[in-house]
Amino acid sequence: xxxxxQGLIKKIKGTSVPKPLSGTLSGHAAGEPFDKHVYAAIRxxxxxNTFRQYEYLNxxxxxxxxxxxxxxxxxxxxSPTVLFMLSRGKNATDKWSTENxxxxxxxxxxxxxxVKDKFYELIDIKTRNISKSxxxxxxxxxxxxxxxxxxxxxxKEFDNFTINYFEIDWLLENDKLSCxxxxxxxxxxxxxxxxxxxxxxxxxIQFHVCDLDQTFKSEREEWSREYLKHFVxxxxxxxxxxxxxxxxxxxxxxx
Amino acid sequence: xxxxxQGLIKKIKGTSVPKPLSGTLSGHAAGEPFDKHVYAAIRxxxxxNTFRQYEYLNxxxxxxxxxxxxxxxxxxxxSPTVLFMLSRGKNATDKWSTENxxxxxxxxxxxxxxVKDKFYELIDIKTRNISKSxxxxxxxxxxxxxxxxxxxxxxKEFDNFTINYFEIDWLLENDKLSCxxxxxxxxxxxxxxxxxxxxxxxxxIQFHVCDLDQTFKSEREEWSREYLKHFVxxxxxxxxxxxxxxxxxxxxxxx
Numbered sequence: 127x128x129x130x131x132q133g134l135i136k137k138i139k140g141t142s143v144p145k146p147l148s149g150t151l152s153g154h155a156a157g158e159p160f161d162k163h164v165y166a167a168i169r170x171x172x173x174x175n176t177f178r179q180y181e182y183l184n185x186x187x188x189x190x191x192x193x194x195x196x197x198x199x200x201x202x203x204x205s206p207t208v209l210f211m212l213s214r215g216k217n218a219t220d221k222w223s224t225e226n227x228x229x230x231x232x233x234x235x236x237x238x239x240x241v242k243d244k245f246y247e248l249i250d251i252k253t254r255n256i257s258k259s260x261x262x263x264x265x266x267x268x269x270x271x272x273x274x275x276x277x278x279x280x281x282k283e284f285d286n287f288t289i290n291y292f293e294i295d296w297l298l299e300n301d302k303l304s305c306x307x308x309x310x311x312x313x314x315x316x317x318x319x320x321x322x323x324x325x326x327x328x329x330x331i332q333f334h335v336c337d338l339d340q341t342f343k344s345e346r347e348e349w350s351r352e353y354l355k356h357f358v359x360x361x362x363x364x365x366x367x368x369x370x371x372x373x374x375x376x377x378x379x380x381x
Numbered sequence: 382x383x384x385x386x387q388g389l390i391k392k393i394k395g396t397s398v399p400k401p402l403s404g405t406l407s408g409h410a411a412g413e414p415f416d417k418h419v420y421a422a423i424r425x426x427x428x429x430n431t432f433r434q435y436e437y438l439n440x441x442x443x444x445x446x447x448x449x450x451x452x453x454x455x456x457x458x459x460s461p462t463v464l465f466m467l468s469r470g471k472n473a474t475d476k477w478s479t480e481n482x483x484x485x486x487x488x489x490x491x492x493x494x495x496v497k498d499k500f501y502e503l504i505d506i507k508t509r510n511i512s513k514s515x516x517x518x519x520x521x522x523x524x525x526x527x528x529x530x531x532x533x534x535x536x537k538e539f540d541n542f543t544i545n546y547f548e549i550d551w552l553l554e555n556d557k558l559s560c561x562x563x564x565x566x567x568x569x570x571x572x573x574x575x576x577x578x579x580x581x582x583x584x585x586i587q588f589h590v591c592d593l594d595q596t597f598k599s600e601r602e603e604w605s606r607e608y609l610k611h612f613v614x615x616x617x618x619x620x621x622x623x624x625x626x627x628x629x630x631x632x633x634x635x636x
């Protein structure tokens with residue numbers, strides 16, 4: 127890992143950001159200033175290595191102005207696995223130019239990307255209003271993660287990237303959002319078998335970063351296989367549950 | 382039906398509302414002023430019969446101050462089907478009091494409720510920025526609709542309510558949102574077999590109101606059975622698709 131998260135927690139804890147102007151303090155928008163705050167702190171430490179995901183792509187494609195079109199631009203990534211996580215779709219990539227760069231997209235994999243010595247550290251910021259009890263947030267699509275694991279295994283790429291989560295617990299104090307605590311978790315240090323997949327919520331894996339166990343000690347290859355086993359088991363169970371819940375109770379109404 | 386929708390379309394078309402202050406014009410928030418605009422127009426026509434869903438509940442429970450608790454309050458509805466659509470959960474209903482009334486909830490079934498002579502007209506407002514092409518919006522949970530159909534059939538209640546959708550097509554003009562067109566559709570006049578269920582998006586039925594066919598002519602009982610047949614067929618297909626998409630491709634990685 128590149129970023130020192132214990133240092134980052136110390137730096138962020140106790141700080142505050144202005145309350146967003148737009149009405150409600152619920153949901154995504156409220157914590158957004160903290161996201162920028164963390165980005166600034168990391169960028170301060172690694173000014174040449176810290177990007178927004180779309181910034182990284184804009185930077186990569188700008189530095190290679192002769193490489194044009196989806197296929198050629200795909201080749202710019204030194205890793206099929208990283209390519210899978212970071213690149214945009216064919217149509218958007220074909221249309222990319224310095225006059226028509228990428229903008230931020232809500233379902234990009236990472237909020238922040240730190241790239242150093244061909245190692246990619248993906249960081250997702252999760253902000254949380256601790257005055258309310260809320261369901262665990264969406265982390266990543268369980269299917270996307272399954273595809274990622276398959277790519278790691280296909281390409282034997284286990285060491286060139288990681289996916290980290292950083293949670294900021296805030297409270298509204300004197301018209302400011304004040305950071306009470308912060309937590310760090312690495313996806314691949316969590317036991318893959320314990321990851322909760324919410325099939326009804328677009329197959330999202332959901333957890334609070336502060337609750338993520340970090341006890342998995344084996345290699346990434348092992349993690350990938352265990353996750354795929356878990357995903358397949360859960361998918362089968364969900365398919366069975368769908369029959370139980372959505373087919374059986376309604377059969378009596380159908381002649 | 383109580384509301385004259387052709388009259389409403391004439392009244393709304395060409396009107397404009399202030400652009401919301403908060404940043405982006407994407408998504409739910411942008412069209413919200415139009416929702417209030419339509420509500421005011423209907424309420425103007427039926428001042429004693431027009432409610433927000435939560436207002437109706439607050440009104441009903443306030444008028445019956447001696448009826449306390451979930452079970453007793455459930456009895457206030459003269460219809461199990463309407464009860465299913467409109468009431469809140471046990472915990473929230475138990476806690477309800479004039480000092481602790483319900484507030485608006487994002488996943489309430491209806492935006493507007495018109496109640497007259499024990500007939501309930503549920504109206505959902507869908508606003509649409511026609512300068513962008515967007516996916517059809519979430520209409521109602523396909524599962525909730527299946528449960529509703531089962532309730533109608535169990536209780537032989539086919540004539541005491543309807544569910545209508547009203548679409549407002551707007552454009553940003555001179556810092557205002559201007560209504561270019563409006564469309565009306567009744568869920569139960571649509572062919573149930575054609576309703577698209579997006580299983581990945583929380584099982585939501587999705588359509589643009591302007592595209593909703595209105596050619597179904599048979600009785601509501603027939604509609605309910607045909608919808609349930611469609612829902613069960615689609616649920617079975619989705620369960621099969623899950624095995625094809627989420628199990629089969631990953632089996633080779635699992636020893």
